[in-house]
Amino acid sequence: MGFQILNKEGEALTMNALDKEAAEFWKQEVKPKDYAKPYPIEHFENEMDYYYQSNWFDKIGWLIHNPETNNQCSWTNVKRDMILVFVHQYLDSTSSEEFAKVLDWVRSDKLKPYLDLIDHWASKGYEPKSIAE
Numbered sequence: 850m851g852f853q854i855l856n857k858e859g860e861a862l863t864m865n866a867l868d869k870e871a872a873e874f875w876k877q878e879v880k881p882k883d884y885a886k887p888y889p890i891e892h893f894e895n896e897m898d899y900y901y902q903s904n905w906f907d908k909i910g911w912l913i914h915n916p917e918t919n920n921q922c923s924w925t926n927v928k929r930d931m932i933l934v935f936v937h938q939y940l941d942s943t944s945s946e947e948f949a950k951v952l953d954w955v956r957s958d959k960l961k962p963y964l965d966l967i968d969h970w971a972s973k974g975y976e977p978k979s980i981a982e
Contacts, residue, residue, distance in 0.1 A: 851914050851979065851980030851981060852910050852913035852914040852922075852977065852978060852979055852980055853977075853978045853980060854867055854913070854970065854975050854976070854977055854978070855975060855976045855977075855978055856973075856974065856975055857973065857974030857975070859976075861978075862975070864884075864906070867905075868884050868885050868905070868906070870970075871884070871885040871905040871966055872885035874965075874966055874969055875887045875888075875962060875966070877889060883904065884904035884905055884906040884907070885904060885905055886899075886902050886903070886904045886905075887902070887905075887962030887963070887966075888902060888962070903963075905963065905966060908931070908963050909927065909931075909963055909966070909967065909977075912927045912930045912931055912934075913927055913977040913978070913979055914979050914980070915979075916930065916979055922977050922978060922979040923976075923977065924967050924968075924970070924971045924976075924977060927967060927977055928964055928967055931960055931963060931964070932960065935959065935960060936951060
């Protein structure tokens with residue numbers, strides 16, 4: 850995946866530094882062989898749900914590398930794309946009555962930690978950058 854996150858001086862941050870920040874932000878342990886995830890295994894009723902949970906690299910990094918919105922990479926577009934990709938998965942199978950519930954669910958638990966991490970990085974002056982491979 851080709852992406853970088855630049856600090857406010859325009860310098861690329863290392864994936865290790867970003868992973869450490871994400872883990873600290875989510876109050877999780879830094880794991881040397883896995884990128885940080887927002888919730889510990891104890892958060893889930895089923896151990897497999899923990900393993901299916903996306904880490905920041907696969908969730909945020911993928912959207913930086915593959916901007917859906919106007920092919921422009923910005924935190925606003927990354928957040929918009931994250932919500933659109935998630936909601937799109939449910940549009941065909943969700944009735945109009947259930948749509949409001951899906952939006953509440955998106956805001957509450959599933960995407961909120963990732964959106965909060967993006968806001969945290971944006972507040973530090975970090976900028977996403979897609980890299981052509």
